Amino acid sequence: MTSPTSALDAPLLILDEVEATYNHAIVALRGVSLSVRRGEIRALLGANGAGKTTTLKAVSHLLPAERGQITRGHVRFDGEIVEQTSPADLVRRGLVQVLEGRHCFRSLTVEENLLTGALGRSSSRAEAQADLEKVYAFFPRLKEKRRASAGLTSGGEQQMTAIGRALMARPRLLVLDEPSMGLAPLVVESIFQTLKKLNENEGLTILVAEQNSTVALRYADGATVLENGRAVLEGPAAELRAREDIKAFYLGLGTPHREGLPAGSSRSAA
Incomplete structure (x- = not known):
């Protein structure tokens, strides 16, 4: 029997080896796993086309509206399987998404x-x-x-x-897709500062997909990096921010130092 304490400690959101396709033909996600703890800001990073938006739409059960479907694995929000819940019910339960494009x-x-x-x-x-x-x-x-x-x-x-x-x-979980897109740097900073205040003052859990890894890693607690529909890296935001090899190979920043890469670096920065 699950104790109240362990239930509270359980992640609010879990993606378990999620695969997703569009039109039953185009594979967009390939076994993506990640979790978001209660009270955490989790950044979902990656280049354009890496699978960030598809991941967020899987989380909010919005894939079917675009002829998409989860073909393997599950998404669970507060213990409930997302695929068995309508998007409107998810909003009522506290999972609210801000779509890309304002x-x-x-x-x-x-x-x-x-x-x-x-x-x-x-x-x-x-x-x-x-x-x-x-x-x-x-x-x-x-x-x-x-x-x-x-x-x-x-x-x-x-x-x-x-x-x-x-x-x-x-919301109990606020899901944002590219909130910095097309905005001036000062505006982006202001928005992320407000998200951090919401997280700290209201205990709001946030999952944010961002191409702007620099700003996202300054405000997030942890991050997951997607590449070609796969989760290739995850770890504390402070550690990812400090690693020159990770910034070069996965975030498109700096100069790569191949000798710094851990052998088979494909899952965790921890």
């Missing part, structure tokens, strides 16, 4: 966009208002722009709106 309802105001995030959980007007004020506390710029049409705000403000809308659903 998706907003462009004709709605910023505040109206945020309030749509509370619709799925049948919150009262008072609860929604309290959550709205909390979002404004983390993103003061959104309060300034709350009456503006989302489509007329900057890229950074649209990304903040998309994240704020997800926060209105009261």
Whole structure:
């Protein structure tokens, strides 16, 4: 029998040897395994086409909407098999994804966009208002722009709106796909600083897929690197950040030093 303590210590999210295809023909993931602990920021790193977005869509059970399917392995969120749960139910249970591309309802105001995030959980007007004020506390710029049409705000403000809308659903696991894409460095820093505050102050667990490994590794606790649909490396973010060989071969930074690579380095940096 599982004790309450061990249940709390169990990872909030587990991917167990997940393989995924599109149209039953194109293999996108090849036995990806990773776990995200409660209260952790986990970065999912890799080049464009490495499988990051497919992994996140497998986590949120969004693959079937794009003719994708998990063909082997399982994804478990808080002990439940994701593939057996609808995306809407996953949101209600606390798994909320912010898709790549800063998706907003462009004709709605910023505040109206945020309030749509509370619709799925049948919150009262008072609860929604309290959550709205909390979002404004983390993103003061959104309060300034709350009456503006989302489509007329900057890229950074649209990304903040998309994240704020997800926060209105009261996530336990926030899943973000390339939040830095197309944004100025100062805006990216601001967004990641806010994510870190949410993690530290609210205990929010975060899984973030990023091509910008430099910024992701500064704010994450741990990281998993994907290459050609495989998880080729994982370890503490601080260790990955410090290893010149890893930065060169897996993150595209610096000059490779082949003698520094561990023999058969394909799984863990620990």
